Amino acid sequence: MRALQYVAYGGPEVLTWAEAPDPHAGAGTVRIVVRAASVNPLDWKVLSGAMSGGQPMVGTGYLGYDAAGVVDEVGEGVTGVSVGDEVFGRGRNTQADYGVLDSWARKPPSIDWVVAAAAGVAGETSERGLRLLGVQAGDTIFVDGGAGGVGAVAVQMALARGARVIASGSGANQDYLREIGAIPVRYGQGVADRVQAAAAGRVDAVFDVAGKTAIEELIRLVSEPSQVLSIANFTAGQAGARVTGGDADSNPTQALAEVASLLAHNKLVIKVQTYPFSRAAEAYRISQSGHVRGKLVLIP
Ligand SMILES: NC(=O)c1ccc[n+]([C@@H]2O[C@H](COP(=O)([O-])OP(=O)(O)OC[C@H]3O[C@@H](n4cnc5c(N)ncnc54)[C@H](OP(=O)(O)O)[C@@H]3O)[C@@H](O)[C@H]2O)c1
Numbered sequence: 001m002r003a004l005q006y007v008a009y010g011g012p013e014v015l016t017w018a019e020a021p022d023p024h025a026g027a028g029t030v031r032i033v034v035r036a037a038s039v040n041p042l043d044w045k046v047l048s049g050a051m052s053g054g055q056p057m058v059g060t061g062y063l064g065y066d067a068a069g070v071v072d073e074v075g076e077g078v079t080g081v082s083v084g085d086e087v088f089g090r091g092r093n094t095q096a097d098y099g100v101l102d103s104w105a106r107k108p109p110s111i112d113w114v115v116a117a118a119a120g121v122a123g124e125t126s127e128r129g130l131r132l133l134g135v136q137a138g139d140t141i142f143v144d145g146g147a148g149g150v151g152a153v154a155v156q157m158a159l160a161r162g163a164r165v166i167a168s169g170s171g172a173n174q175d176y177l178r179e180i181g182a183i184p185v186r187y188g189q190g191v192a193d194r195v196q197a198a199a200a201g202r203v204d205a206v207f208d209v210a211g212k213t214a215i216e217e218l219i220r221l222v223s224e225p226s227q228v229l230s231i232a233n234f235t236a237g238q239a240g241a242r243v244t245g246g247d248a249d250s251n252p253t254q255a256l257a258e259v260a261s262l263l264a265h266n267k268l269v270i271k272v273q274t275y276p277f278s279r280a281a282e283a284y285r286i287s288q289s290g291h292v293r294g295k296l297v298l299i300p
Contacts, residue, residue, distance in 0.1 A: 003096030004280050004298075006061045009049030012281035012288070020062065023093060023100045025075035030101050032069030032087060036117035036274070037094040039283045039296040040065050040149065047284070064095030064298075066120025068113045072098070081106075088116035089256050090124055095277065095298055103252035108264035115263065118270045118295035119153070123259030124252045125209075125231060126154035128244055130161065131251070133205040133229050137162025140203050142195050142221060145210025146182050147173035149295045150231065154207055155182045156268045157258070166198045168210075176293055180269065192217045208233060208241075215239045272297045 003020035025031040043063045045051050068088035071081055081087065081104070089104030103124070107116045129150075135141050141158050145151045146167025158165045159181045167182035168191055177184035185194040191213055195203060203221040211232025216239055219225045225240030237243050262268035271294030275283040283296040 001097035012284035031073035062093035067094035068116035105256035127255035
């Protein structure tokens with residue numbers, strides 16, 4: 001099979017789309033024929049070596065943390081899914097012809113492959129964040145960075161829970177934020193004042209999905225620092241906010257089932273830009289710019 005790969009840490013220019021060993025479904029996983037796989041910021045962070053803990057590169061690296069495709073191998077102990085089923089979910093090394101998923105849901109028949117591929121990491125992260133914040137009907141929540149991959153899904157999942165959502169974006173994304181149901185504000189200096197004005201009352205929770213605003217400014221919006229949760233500012237805990245980094249708080253199967261249902265009922269719409277795998281470097285460069293609207297998705 002072919003897979004996106006690299007043999008030295010670096011930028012998108014070190015990526016190649018080339019032959020690689022076939023992966024196989026181990027216990028508790030499924031292998032899919034990949035129809036589409038999304039790009040997440042974690043991909044270029046790993047590619048750069050920033051996540052290696054200072055260790056030198058050994059062997060060949062592969063990328064991709066979510067995908068959609070057709071199941072063609074079912075690992076030991078897996079029930080409820082069969083060869084031929086159309087699924088999407090989270091996994092490892094998914095930017096390839098074949099990928100192994102460790103959590104998945106059935107792809108709703110009405111949903112395109114590229115949209116399903118975009119929903120794995122963004123959907124699981126959004127469900128985790130809203131659950132940890134205890135967001136419920138009637139709450140007012142501020143999503144800082146609402147137009148990006150995680151942000152746009154978190155906005156719509158919070159709305160589906162019956163919350164009122166204020167979300168920040170650049171000037172170029174104010175209409176998009178309104179389109180997905182948020183009350184838009186611009187990020188940058190004075191953002192907390194703008195959120196307070198838009199809320200015209202209390203803010204129950206802040207979901208920081210960009211990690212760019214000073215955490216003290218976000219904490220100012222809520223009654224308890226713990227009502228601010230960040231997925232991207234890993235020093236936020238020093239000020240009393242909470243940080244979530246993945247598997248410890250994760251309930252991926254439940255999250256992906258919720259995402260599938262929202263997609264099927266048009267309560268979650270994900271805007272995607274697609275690139276062929278052979279042009280993955282272009283998609284990585286756009287992701288690195290930090291101003292993606294919705295998701296970038298790679299297709300064979
Ligand atoms: N901890 C976890 O479990 C976890 C899981 C998934 C992702 N993440 C991390 O979360 C971050 C976001 O991921 P993503 O996939 O949503 O990225 P993304 O698709 O690249 O979106 C980034 C968003 O940040 C916004 N932004 C840029 N500058 C900002 C600022 N100064 N203030 C507020 N927002 C700003 C952008 O808005 P404009 O386009 O309007 O400028 C864009 O919508 C990344 O760092 C990623 O690694 C963490």
